[in-house]
Amino acid sequence: MYENISDALSALREIEDRLFAYGHAIGVLYLDATTAAPRDTFESRGRTMAVLNQAIYDLTANPENGALLAFLESNAASLDPQARRETELFRKSYDQISRIPPQEYVDYGVLVNEAQSMWARAKEEDNFPLFAPYLEKIVDYNRRFAGYFNPALKPYDALLNEYEEGMTTETLDAFFALLRQELVPLISRVKAAPPIDDSFLFAHYPVAEQRKLSDYLMDVLGLDRLHCGIAETEHPYTTGFSNLDVRITTHYFEDNVASSMYSVIHEGGHAIYELGCDSKYNYTLLSGGASMGLHESQSRFFENIIGRSLPFIQCIFPKLRELFPEQLQGVDAEGFWRAVNKSGPSLIRTEADELTYCMHIMVRYELEKQLIDGSLKVADLPEAWNRLYREYLGISVPSDREGCLQDSHWSSGSIGYFPSYALGSAYGPQLLSAMEKELGDIWGDVAAGNLSRVKGWLGQHIHRHARLYQPGQVFEMACGKFDPSYYTNYLKEKYTKLYQL
């Protein structure tokens, strides 16, 4: 069927071009839906999403791809590493998608589009039953998809693999067990320590000034505004269409300056990853970050390890004082640093402190497992959620809006994504250690607002590779085999110092 490798590669690249385009269009429709679209416009968007999803499906599941892949695979030795990896990733999609019945695939796209609108309304109105029927269907689809993706795995493991290749509940159970063992005593000691005053973070911070702060933070992060935009959404996220077009979003709360501030730095970390991918991977299957876990390792590296460090706060504090002179009267950089690191049980994951954050993830992890294995019904989700928050965080959930309706992930069909946040958090300190081994001290740079060496190191070791390697490979090449004790040691050291334990 194919005369030579070059023809076959052209055929593959043409498919990739079209997959990029349909994905880009869907991404922009989603961006519009979450940033600008009037509320009741989902019908039209749903139809378009359905057609575009159908086009992706048709393009990927096309039986002719079997011959193309077989030809490329039989010539794998003659392919360069990029073409080999493109073949490998297209094989994975082809095998997975070929197993999903066409109509199911399209219907799911429509469902997810509607579910997102409904979730937004349900959250606004604190009305879980409005969203429940959609979530039920999403869970059903995901359970079925898991079987299509990898029938050899337990359904939840198959879903995990979508976000982090090679990840299993076994590994995660052990990982969370270690965190629990190391961190629960630390959390208790922090609870017993004299509380940190962070009341000034909750003064009135007008949105207009917060927008200026976002611009400033994007400058400090070195985000190129000609290629990176910022918008406002219910729930912050990042979307990258290529290394030339990346968007981050945030949500301003007038009574909480740290919320958007750390959303911008977190999403900025994602954007730095996307913008740092090598241009040669644009418009191919290798475009963008290697995995959700690795992506979160970058966002949380900038959010917590850099953004919540004392040197970083010392660097940005003059700007904070300039923008918010009244709100920060009598506060110094060290006081601000303590405040943004204050630890304690809380309701909202995205507002959680670095230390208790993983407890929020554990709640979601447990519930997702149960939803997928059928031991938990969607109707019982709010109760189960509230129970686990009491159990893990000792806290009562006053409303579903601040409970199981708080995150957008499930409404967008992402089940098995949450653990990536915990993994991403745990990857950071090990990366930092390797970075410091190579670069020496980085904190002088951070204090001076010069992140170029830090970004350069991450760019060299992580970002530029995009999806050329499996995430585990990228991580190991950068800093060796994953060892979560770097993370627990980092937290112990940081919180011991912070709370003078």
Next chain:
Amino acid sequence: MYENISDALSALREIEDRLFAYGHAIGVLYLDATTAAPRDTFESRGRTMAVLNQAIYDLTANPENGALLAFLESNAASLDPQARRETELFRKSYDQISRIPPQEYVDYGVLVNEAQSMWARAKEEDNFPLFAPYLEKIVDYNRRFAGYFNPALKPYDALLNEYEEGMTTETLDAFFALLRQELVPLISRVKAAPPIDDSFLFAHYPVAEQRKLSDYLMDVLGLDRLHCGIAETEHPYTTGFSNLDVRITTHYFEDNVASSMYSVIHEGGHAIYELGCDSKYNYTLLSGGASMGLHESQSRFFENIIGRSLPFIQCIFPKLRELFPEQLQGVDAEGFWRAVNKSGPSLIRTEADELTYCMHIMVRYELEKQLIDGSLKVADLPEAWNRLYREYLGISVPSDREGCLQDSHWSSGSIGYFPSYALGSAYGPQLLSAMEKELGDIWGDVAAGNLSRVKGWLGQHIHRHARLYQPGQVFEMACGKFDPSYYTNYLKEKYTKLYQL
């Protein structure tokens, strides 16, 4: 090939579904490009546009459509009017697009995407040579396309037909000649009259307050915000994806309150049309307004006939005073009405008064004709532009930014569109006359801010039909054969009263 009409119609509707989706995606990409996208992101968007344009091309030019159309046409007597018109419009696209070579069609999409970015930069930097090579290519493409569209017509006539079926340079030459004959003396008399004081319109009007004014005006126009959004762009426009999802844009100038105010009302008129189309035409080729001229008749009806009437100003003036108490100190409704109707030669089409507006169109009409027939080179456009502004409006153009770079139309590939504005303006007073014949006086309603009868009449006679009929048919059914003397009489009456001539 087709067993029965129902199968053939299903096949047609499936094509229409996909055409809608690709068009919707392109529309949202354009919306993003003009409202939110970072500046240097056109490469990625260009690739996606190219793929989507290719998909539209493939879908439309597919030779199998020939058989489908032949089958439907041979059964035309058994089709309902909607299906018959869908067939007719698809035939027109099929014939036209089948004549454009595939690569040319796709390249043009890429060109137009880049041209828009370049135009925006060129305008910002007042640098016509930056945009010129793009405009040259756009003119060349349009000249070739004209030949593909309708080789029997003169090229410019073929382009006109894209925007207003049946329109010719002959008709337009006569139409403009009449306007010149009737309006030039009126313009002279106005020029000689004591000038109107409109200085207060150019006080400092903060954007935040102007945004509130936009919201208020959209309320007065009865635009359903659950289905109609507003955004900010360099050049205001309206885009409708269905009667459920319409977006208008505006541009705020802090030193000119009337600019955005009348953009919102103008685009609001377009939006009322799109929102008023019957739902049964959504997602078909009959979706949206019947022609550009008819569309402009609605936007300019609301902008000028309603929006610049004394009763409307009396209705909204309390709100204006509330939002801008200092800027409007000592001004009353009548003074405001006079100010927004002040007439005189000006540089910027979108800021032009109702009376001189058509002169701006005439400049563009003459230049477009010459660009397409090759008697004017793009390089000589600025000079020719400036010469005509002196000739028709007696005004010197100080920069290309305020001259031939002011409008986005040419950069988006629209040549032959401008005359629609003049036609649209001329349609309005004839519609008004028919409306008043049926409804009696409407100005009491307008003064009370109740536009429901006015909108109801237009909805009944114009909007709901969408593209079921040819634009000329819709217009004639609503108010009889087109007679531009309604327009000239309306202007004479209005300006005689306004300037007490």
